[in-house]
Amino acid sequence: MVGAGAAGLAAALASARAGIPTALVGRHAPVADGRTVALLDGSVRFLKALDAWDAIAPGASPLCELQIVDDTGSLFRPPPARFRAGEIGLDAFGWNVESANLVAALRRRARAEPSLTLVESDAAGAEAGINASRIDLQDGGSVEARLVVGADGARSPLRTAGGVTVKEWTYPQAAITTILAHERPHNDVSTEFHTRSGPFTLVPMAGGYRSSLVWVASRIEAERLSGLDEAALAEAVERQARGMLGGMRIDGPRGLVPMRGLLASTPAARRLALVGEAAHVFPPIGAQGLNLGLRDAAALRDVLVKANRDGRDPGGRGVLDAYARGRRIDAAARTAAVDALNRSLLTAFLPLDLARGLGLLAMAHLGPLRRVVMREGVLPRFGAPELMRAG
Numbered sequence: 001m002v003g004a005g006a007a008g009l010a011a012a013l014a015s016a017r018a019g020i021p022t023a024l025v026g027r028h029a030p031v032a033d034g035r036t037v038a039l040l041d042g043s044v045r046f047l048k049a050l051d052a053w054d055a056i057a058p059g060a061s062p063l064c065e066l067q068i069v070d071d072t073g074s075l076f077r078p079p080p081a082r083f084r085a086g087e088i089g090l091d092a093f094g095w096n097v098e099s100a101n102l103v104a105a106l107r108r109r110a111r112a113e114p115s116l117t118l119v120e121s122d123a124a125g126a127e128a129g130i131n132a133s134r135i136d137l138q139d140g141g142s143v144e145a146r147l148v149v150g151a152d153g154a155r156s157p158l159r160t161a162g163g164v165t166v167k168e169w170t171y172p173q174a175a176i177t178t179i180l181a182h183e184r185p186h187n188d189v190s191t192e193f194h195t196r197s198g199p200f201t202l203v204p205m206a207g208g209y210r211s212s213l214v215w216v217a218s219r220i221e222a223e224r225l226s227g228l229d230e231a232a233l234a235e236a237v238e239r240q241a242r243g244m245l246g247g248m249r250i251d252g253p254r255g256l257v258p259m260r261g262l263l264a265s266t267p268a269a270r271r272l273a274l275v276g277e278a279a280h281v282f283p284p285i286g287a288q289g290l291n292l293g294l295r296d297a298a299a300l301r302d303v304l305v306k307a308n309r310d311g312r313d314p315g316g317r318g319v320l321d322a323y324a325r326g327r328r329i330d331a332a333a334r335t336a337a338v339d340a341l342n343r344s345l346l347t348a349f350l351p352l353d354l355a356r357g358l359g360l361l362a363m364a365h366l367g368p369l370r371r372v373v374m375r376e377g378v379l380p381r382f383g384a385p386e387l388m389r390a391g
């Protein structure tokens, strides 16, 4: 495996713990950008199965309710829709955790795993042979393996070396990200305002009085907002949130994230499997990116366990085809859903507004439909990897 981000660490831990000899290549590159990730129920089950969750849980905030407010000003504006995790028998849809804490906890877990070899050097190149691949290391050494897993992020040098092409696109927006301290408690409710320039989302953080913000706006507006001083930005956030959490104060680093997407033409090539952002990059809406990355890791573990049991070559064509089949559908479906949501907000087109409004209205009022949507959103039943399945 190459790349010691969250997806690579989880993939390496999962296969090593299943008895598959595994090495993880990559220096620990901590990122202290204050980013948080909302991990859905299936991802948390996976982290529990890896014995990593106990170290993450104290800093995690449960997401017990999701609230969607249509703030597009459309003629067909439905009332706010609320979704409660209890309705589908869960304590929480997921947990919001700080990215840096998650990666550090997985790293500690990886260090303590006797069957996992950590190679503290980055990869300098990779070459796929007939029976094995070789990874050249920046410190001059090399590693041979029958299967190489590229978890080396959005720019993935391994993806390029493996000849995998990508589809990349941008949106006319950018996202402002930061952490806010607020006067009123969030009560474990995550709120998403759907505005004409994109979603404005406040996600609860541990302690009750802090939330992380992802505010998608037009590029010009996002640049203007990110140029504001802390007091003015806090005030703008408070206004956009309609004062629902009271007075606000910026309480963490700020980021300005371009809105873009990327999808690899295939998640597998000769003796190569791609996981995480090496295979797909999402704009930061809908909490999809790492949840899908962890599903890649858990699904890869399943096909490797089966190959091991059947005595098959883990980097052979049949095993990689099995991995690619499931992952391709999952990534394409999530990409299409996030894209459709974002584009439907941007378009001031009445039939589209009506369809979106009716969809939300139906979900708010039709219990069975709502429960199906909630379940599929948290953990799609189709093809859920073994370590993500409930009970």
Ligand SMILES: Cc1cc2nc3c(=O)[nH]c(=O)nc-3n(C[C@H](O)[C@H](O)[C@H](O)COP(=O)(O)OP(=O)(O)OC[C@H]3O[C@@H](n4cnc5c(N)ncnc54)[C@H](O)[C@@H]3O)c2cc1C
Residues within 6 Å of the ligand: 002, 003, 004, 005, 006, 007, 008, 025, 026, 027, 029, 035, 036, 037, 038, 039, 099, 121, 122, 123, 124, 151, 152, 153, 154, 157, 175, 177, 214, 257, 275, 276, 277, 278, 284, 287, 288, 289, 290, 291, 292, 293
């Ligand atoms: C503002 C924002 C909010 C988000 N919110 C959510 C959310 O709520 N829920 C969610 O699921 N996702 C969310 N995401 C997405 C999530 O953050 C990413 O999907 C995730 O961090 C990607 O993890 P990764 O391990 O695939 O890639 P990375 O974190 O990029 O890790 C790749 C690793 O590979 C290493 N590497 C690169 N080249 C080499 C090499 N040659 N040799 C060795 N190592 C190498 C890098 O140093 C890095 O450590 C959000 C993203 C943003 C920007």
